[in-house]
Amino acid sequence: MKFLHTAFLLCCAAATQAAPLPATVRQELKKAHIPASGIAVEVREAGRHKPLISINAQRPMNPASTMKLLTTFAALDLLGPAYTWKTEAYIDGELKDGVLNGNLILKGYGDPKFTIEQFWLWLGELRARGLRDIRGDLILDRSYFNLPPYNPGDFDADPMRAYNVGPDALLINFNTMRLRYMPEGNNLKVVSEPPLDGVTLDNQLTPKSDQINCDNWDDRFSVQPSGDSVVLQGDYPIGCGEREQNLSVMPHTRYVGALFGAVWKELGGTLQGKERDGIVGSNAQLFSIHRSEPLSTIIRDINKFSNNVMARQLFLTLGEAGPALEDETGASASGLNGHPLSIERSILTLQTWLARNRLDFRELVLENGAGLSRKERISVAHMAQLLQHAYDHPLSAELQASLPILGVDGSVKKRLKESPAASHAHLKTGTLEGVKTIAGYVRSKSGREWIVVFYINHPYAKSGQDAQDALLEWVAGK
Structure with a gap:
């Protein structure tokens, strides 16, 4: 324990002109057997360039789900809070007296939150438009995302967990x-x-x-x-x-087909064929368009409840705002023009956006933008810089409103409920095996706004929550 205390003092002294960790935080870290080498902390007053506390602040760390802050804020800036996703229905054949002699085609564009309730209402609209009996197949056009093969068990060998659902251009009801x-x-x-x-x-x-x-x-x-x-x-x-x-118990195509079949029957419709993947052909006619909830609402679910598949859908959608790329023929390719979006395109979009905003995050490693990753990295100094940039942005209120409120809702609903700090912080959390992170904004009792980022990357990280809470209480009391 003496060595651990000395290590903290040396680490804190190494942070130029910065204060040491509060005693309560050091005590909680000692109880959890987490050394200074396993943490990184940045605390700064909003609007100030000099941090109050800065420990291992430049070190690349696994941010877990706090990486969603980068994805959601970039989306607000690039796409705008009113952005919506569309899903299209096409008929390929002759529709007469309620009977379609041909196929119904559903084409997705990556809607992150197309729930069963919305799906039921949309299919009801198709019935109201005069479609009843489909004497062909249900064709699912999922081509808007160009994704590599995905194994939902790769991350933690638990492939059916909802958080392991992979992104899909035609994601319905989170595929669960x-x-x-x-x-x-x-x-x-x-x-x-x-x-x-x-x-x-x-x-x-x-x-x-x-x-x-x-x-x-x-x-x-x-x-x-x-x-x-x-x-x-x-x-x-x-x-x-x-x-x-x-x-999640079945692949996307089968799930959408089974869900469509159940709802369509309930609405009095029939489908003679089966579901299958395909694309919208040149002879298909647009029949109906469903519009999603706006981005400002979507990011609330992503951040308050740390929804991974929604974050991955949004991350891919960022490619729509990216620089022009070239396809295999050398022609310009853009998601807005119907060409598929990819992880590579989204990474390039984010890198370009960061550079345009003079955010030089050289250590940044992106994989899916959701933080459900062993590869993603960012330093606490740069996460704090991102939060400062967001704080100064015209859409700052939209981002903060999407974050869990300490002791009130979301992923921090049960933390510090009886503390004076409750309701005084908007925070994003992250948890993986060996990773425990928190980042966001804290309003202190003096009325000042603080940016707090506290990452733990250590085998005992799951025991570090009390240390993070101690720092939040200390900042709130300033």
Whole structure:
């Protein structure tokens, strides 16, 4: 412990003209066995160039989900708060008396939040426009994103978790199924939402009444997709009461087809063919356009609830505002002109935007813009610089409104609820194995605005929340 204390003093002294970490923060880090080498901190008053605290501030660190701050702020500046995504419906064939002798084509442009409720309303509009029976296939045009093969299990070997859903130009309802487990006495009822046409739920779970830690209520059973079946096997702890999971159990194309089939039947329509991937042909006629919620609303969900797939959709959409690229023929290629968007294009767009705003983040490493990554890196000094740039921006209020409010909502709802700091900070958090981060704005009791960035990259990072909270309380008390 003596060595750890000395290391903190040396580290803090090395930060030019900066104050050391508050004693309460050092104490909490010692309790968590996190050394100075595992942290990076920058605290500065908004509008001031000189930081109050600066520790390992230039070191590239894994930011986890605080990387969403870069993605969402760049989107506000490049696309504007009123930006919306479109999804198009085309008919390829003759429509007469409600019967389409041909195919219905749905073309996506990356809407991050096309929910089941919105999808149901849109399909209802197609019915109102006179479409009833489709005597062809449902063709899904997902070509607007040019993406490499994606394995949802690559990140943490848990491919069905909702946070591992990959981006898709035609993302509907986050490609997830909600399983609701409802104990009824000694029996267990499991229902799935939304309904998926042709997909069956095979509940083989055995209700168990023995006592377990309900924090790990889903450790004793498995959920496995098997073709068009979802098989549940193992023991369910009925003492844990009603629970639910959001899981991704099938590929995008099959999911959209099954969801369309269920809703279309409910609306009185028929589909004779099957779902399949394809593109809008030259003979197809535009039938209807769905518009998403505006960007200003989308970023609230991304930041307050740290929605990874929405962030990845937005990151790819940034390519629409990027510099002109050349396709394989040498012609100019732009997402706005119908050419596909890619991760590479989005990275170039962000790099160009940073350079234009004189933000020289040389250590920045981007992979998906969501922070669900082992590769992404940024320093706390540059994250603080980004937050300062956002603070001075005309759209600063939109960004801050998207951030969780300490002790009130989002990912910091349960933190410092009884502290004087509650409600006095807008913060983005990030958590991965070995990573615990927080970044945002704190209003102190004197009325001053502070920018706080505190990253922990260490095997004991998950134990570092109390140290981060201690810093937030210290800043709020200034």
